[in-house]
Amino acid sequence: MTLREATTDDLDLLYDLLLEAFNWDGTPRFTRDEVVADTHTARYLGGWxxxxDFGLVAVDGTVALGAIWARALxxxxxxxxYVADDIPEIGMAVARPDRGRGVGSALLAGCVEQARGLGWRALSLSVEDGNTAARDLYERHGFAVVGRNGGSDTMLREL
Structure with a gap:
């Protein structure tokens, strides 16, 4: 597995992975068309x-295993x-067959380094209640709960 920078050519992949993140437990709560058409989702990927904007894609040869992307909103x-205008919020997903193999950890560590190199002071994210695998990953990488939004916690990682 290698990491490469996410480019404009990755928009379809990022939408596919955002759908994967929204349906993290395998329950098809959203369709791809709904994700693409949603005005709130457009905040994360519209005009990518x-x-x-910055991010990384994990690949095995030419096969994408997952991605992480960030945007200040x-x-x-x-x-x-959301935490502050000058703190990018990250989105991340690993393809279901590739979970549990260190892909998410590599993406998150790479994104932290990428953000640090770009001069950002922190990163934020949202994790739904019940998504313990993602929550554990975020905590291992230094994210801590700083707020609540509906059925999700807002987490922050100072850089």
């Missing part, structure tokens, strides 16, 4: 890749894990 149109 803006000048401050303004208070006027916050994401689920």
């Amino acid at each position: 890749r803006r000048p401050d 303004p208070a006027a149109t916050p994401g689920y894990g």
Whole structure:
């Protein structure tokens, strides 16, 4: 497995993985068409890749295993894990067959380093209640709960 920078050519992959993240427990709560059409989802991926957007894709040869992406959102149109205008919120997913193999950990560690190198002061995210595997991963990488949004916790990692 290697990590490469997420590019504008990865938009379809990122939407597929965002759907995977929304349906993290295997319950098909959303369809891909619903994710693409949703105005809130557009905050995360609409116009990808803006000048401050960044992310990584984990690949095995030419096969994408997962991805992580980040975007700073303004208070006027916050994401689920919004903390501040100058703290990018990350989205991340690993393809179901590739979970439990260290892909998520590699993506998260790479994103933290990428954000640090770009001069960001912190990263935030949102994790749903019950998604203990993701929550445990985030905690191992230094994220801590700083807020609550509906049935999800907002987590922050200072850089």
